[in-house]
Amino acid sequence: MLPADNHVHSEFSWDTGVNASMEETCRRAVEVGLPSIAFTEHVDFTEWGDHDHPPPAGDVAQSADVPAEIAERERVHAIDIEGYLASIERCRGMFPDLRILSGIEAGEPHHFEGSVTAVLAQGRFERVLGSLHSVVHNGRLIYADRLFRQLPAHVVVRDYFEELLRLVEGSGVFQVLAHCDYPRRYWPAAREGEYREADFEEEYRAAFRALASSDRALELNTTSPLASTTLMRWWYEEGGGAVSFGSDAHVPLRVGRLFDVAVDIVEAAGFRPGRDEYDFWRR
Template identity: 75%
Template structure:
């Protein structure tokens, strides 16, 4: 049996389009044989809120389309889908962007409802005094320097936030690595990966294998295992139903080759 998909977006995430559908995602999960699905909608912010911890002097850059999560509508949709798909375990959740910077704002969202799964993610770094999407910085500095700056901020996120349960897409900028610089090589950033992995493992939290990013190698997962990583979470990062559970057969082989095995039950993370 395939593992649970712990990272899925629906019409309630600000960056999805007309094909996004919670009901459609559930139907797809049942079709491909997933035991569970977690709807981890984007929670991002366009300004600093009370009790946030912004980097010194930094403003929030332009974040077009970003809007607040409709918590009530989202949770109502969760309940409808649970009634409609009793054979599928359906988890509520959020993907908290930059939770170490937006601690107060994220806490306010979590207080507004019941969320089973909280992902922590880093999409933005501080550049020229503004918090901007990391992919927008390519071209303004050498690509390798940008990736190293991203990992340095990711380490601060891991060490500076305890609100999230799973670290999502640990090398997000590789999705946008410029072709002119040749292939992205995980080995070029081994020490950066391992430093983040050690910090995450020390907090006893799982690392996500994200199948929307270029699929992590067995070597990368082995680094996670070597640094004491306790578990792996599988996430498609699907923004349309068709991508739910995408590449999970290959992802299972990658994780298994690194030494991780299915957990306590079919809904659990894979563990060492």
């Protein structure tokens, strides 16, 4: 039995294309034998442009009018919460044997805590991911892949982990930390050689310790380059209690992708299936 896929996107995420479909994603999940999926749609308050700056430290009051914060953005749009929740209910009726969870992927929640909280207040969201796609550089929020053009690769990754630690310690709105080494997707291997987890062991461990102390789960993301058993073992050794599996699928065909391999990795690190087939894997 494959584990639940706790990180899936549909047409309600701003960065999906014409092939995204909540209904077709559910159908695909049933075909591949997943017990459950969570539609964790993007909730972002930046477009990573020249006009995007992190709010002043400690300013979490930006919650009065959430859509207005991104109204001027060309690409990033607020989620249609009413339509999204209606689609969830419709799919639950169509696929009664598949557990379908509502959720969001909150981008940079430590910078936009008030706004994320305002979104969560508008409905019942059963799975909340925290994610970091950017780093503060020269006072701006810069998307991780763009920094590789400006800085040495190891500096980009270490800056990312410093920001990730601030996210974990500075936000309490999320349950699962998504793709903990996101810049790895864009690592300039042609210039720098293969990405080596061991080069950043202390940075990984620091983030894992902070996450474990808050009793939250770490995601094994199968769209990112797969974590090694060694990396997942670091999570175990730092006190990590739970692992969530996420395909980060933006099209139906990628739901549950590489979960058979991911299960082997997590099991070898010391984690086992949880209370039931819908649960996180636990130590």
